[in-house]
Amino acid sequence: MGNSTLDAIDAKIVGMLAEDARLSTRAIARAVGMSPTGVSERLERLHNRGVIRGYHADIDPTALGWDVEAIIGITSQQGEILQSLVSHLMTLPEVITAYIVTGRWDILLSVRARSNQALRDFVVGTLPTSPGFVRSETMVCWQAQRTSAGAFLASDIIEAASNA
Numbered sequence: 511m512g513n514s515t516l517d518a519i520d521a522k523i524v525g526m527l528a529e530d531a532r533l534s535t536r537a538i539a540r541a542v543g544m545s546p547t548g549v550s551e552r553l554e555r556l557h558n559r560g561v562i563r564g565y566h567a568d569i570d571p572t573a574l575g576w577d578v579e580a581i582i583g584i585t586s587q588q589g590e591i592l593q594s595l596v597s598h599l600m601t602l603p604e605v606i607t608a609y610i611v612t613g614r615w616d617i618l619l620s621v622r623a624r625s626n627q628a629l630r631d632f633v634v635g636t637l638p639t640s641p642g643f644v645r646s647e648t649m650v651c652w653q654a655q656r657t658s659a660g661a662f663l664a665s666d667i668i669e670a671a672s673n674a
Contacts, residue, residue, distance in 0.1 A: 516561070519544070523552060524561060531565040576622040578629050579651040583615035584643065591642035592616060598640050604632050615647075626650075 516524065519542050526538055539549040556562045571579075586595050596608050596617060607620040623629035633648050 515559075520552060520556060520561075523549065524556065527562065527565075571622045575624050578623040578626055579654060580621050580623070580629055581649045581651065582619040582621055582633065582637070583647045583649075584617040584619060584637070585645050586616045587642040587644060588616075595640055595642035602632075602636065604629075604636075 522542050523538055526533055526541060535546045535549050535553065539546045542549065544552075553562065571577075584595075586592050592610065596610060599605050599608050599617070599619060604621045604623055605619055606622055609618040609620075610616065611618050621629070621632065623632055629648070629650070633646060637643055637646055
């Protein structure tokens with residue numbers, strides 16, 4: 511589905527929720543000049559169309575003791591085993607995101623660990639026993655700067671809707 515399928519009001523609603531998923535229907539209605547019922551109907555349509563997939567809390571892993579962040583490039587056996595490996599990796603508590611990619615590695619993992627020792631145990635102990643695993647390279651993140659994906663998407667959606 512392309513951005514052009516959103517009208518200006520839908521785009522504004524999506525943009526507002528991308529900035530703050532806790533906004534009430536009433537607050538959104540005031541901002542877009544509609545009734546809360548009208549906004550609720552639009553939200554339901556946006557959900558049904560798959561534009562809005564859900565609402566999420568932004569939790570700081572370091573506040574919960576997961577202080578070490580790393581990116582791990584993985585080379586795997588080829589073929590159907592690749593998807594089995596990714597499915598297995600997604601069950602591990604350290605794994606935040608698994609990307610199947612082109613280039614030097616087959617999979618890039620974004621991971622968190624409670625300590626350097628815990629990261630080492632994961633990389634040396636857990637990963638090599640995973641189905642289809644061949645080898646890995648770990649890059650510890652000294653510092654991470656993130657943008658709000660929602661804010662990025664919101665500005666893109668609003669711009670696309672206004673150009674339609």
